[in-house]
Amino acid sequence: MPRQARVIVPGLPHHIVQRGHNRQAVFIEEQDYAYYLSNLREWKQALDLKVYSYCLMTNHVHLVVGANDELTAIPQLMKRLAARQTRYVNAMERRSGSLWEGRYKVSAIDTDEYLLSCCRYVELNPVKARMVVCAEDYPWSSYAARTGRQRASWLDEPPTYSALAGSPSERAAIYEKFVSDTTQSSADSLISSAVASNKLTGGSRFIDEVERRTGIRVEMRRPGRPRKEF
Template sequence: MPRQARVIVPGFPHHIVQRGHNRQPVFVERRDFEYYLANLQEWKQVYELEVFSYCLMTNHVHLVVYANDNVTAIPQLMKRLAGRQTRFLNALEKRSGSLWEGRYKISPIDTDAYLLACCRYVELNPVKAGMVDSAESYEWSSYSARVGLSPCHWLDEPDTFRALAGNHEMRVEAYRQFVEQKNDLQSDELIRSAINSNKLTGGNKFVDEIEKRIGIRVETRKPGRPASGK
């Protein structure tokens, strides 16, 4: 069965997942997490990309990155992040070899319908994995910074977040309530399926729009009901 091609669409946010080689741990000590985030901050600025959400799990990374007009920017970002982390850990542990799977996964996101749901999905990963009881308890995701519990001056704020309410405090509260909903959203399965297969996070209308933009046929599917933080 042919491998689904990775699609990058300028002007849209993208959900990205990079897994450790054979799903082995990539982040073990605090230094590992801190080094990756320092490089993410550096290279997102070099390539003029916006990062809306992130979560560093022990054996994989989730990012939500807005693609600019340079379609090579995200591939270069991921290459730099993977390469630096590999050299860093190999030098510390006096080892050699690959740290990551060969190919990261990426899914363009229908901004209005699914961006906040995708950020929620990313930031709830540690909760779903049973590592913490709440998203704010996990140090290595963007959630605590988004709701003002920790500083992260380089985390970007999407328009859909700003549209939640008239002032920042109300936006934070609206987003907090959205993330803390007890049940899975109907969009969660669509997000999971899309990133696992390098497809689009959106319904048929979004698929049609992207097909026209990039001139590549993308397999359609039944749209899930989008979840909104509004």
């Protein structure tokens, strides 16, 4: 069966997942995580991309990245992040070979319906994996910066997050309440299946619009109804 082609849509946010080769650990020491984030900050700025959310798990990464009009920008970001981390880990461990799976997964997101749900999904990964009790307890995700617990001036604010309320403290409080509900939702299921198969995170109207904009036929799937965000 041929692999599902990756679709990158200019101007839209994208959920990206990259896993370690054979699901091996990619991050072990604190400096491993810090090195990846420093490169993420550098290359997102160099390539003029936006980073709305991230979570570095032991053997994989989740990113929510806003695309610009250059179709090669996200592939370049992922290529450079993977290459630098591989060289770094191989040098530290005096080893050689691949650190990552050959292909990352990517899913363009319907901004209005699913962007904040995707950010929530990403930042709840450590909770769902039972690594921590609450999202704020995990140091290697964007949640602490999003809710004002940590400084990260390079992290971009999703447009639907900006629309939550007039002040940063009000936005943070609303978002905290949203993330605090860790029950599995229909949106979570759609987000997970979409990125796993390089499909779109959105319903049928969103799929139609992306097909019209890109000229690429996207395989239809049953549209899910997101839980109401706010």
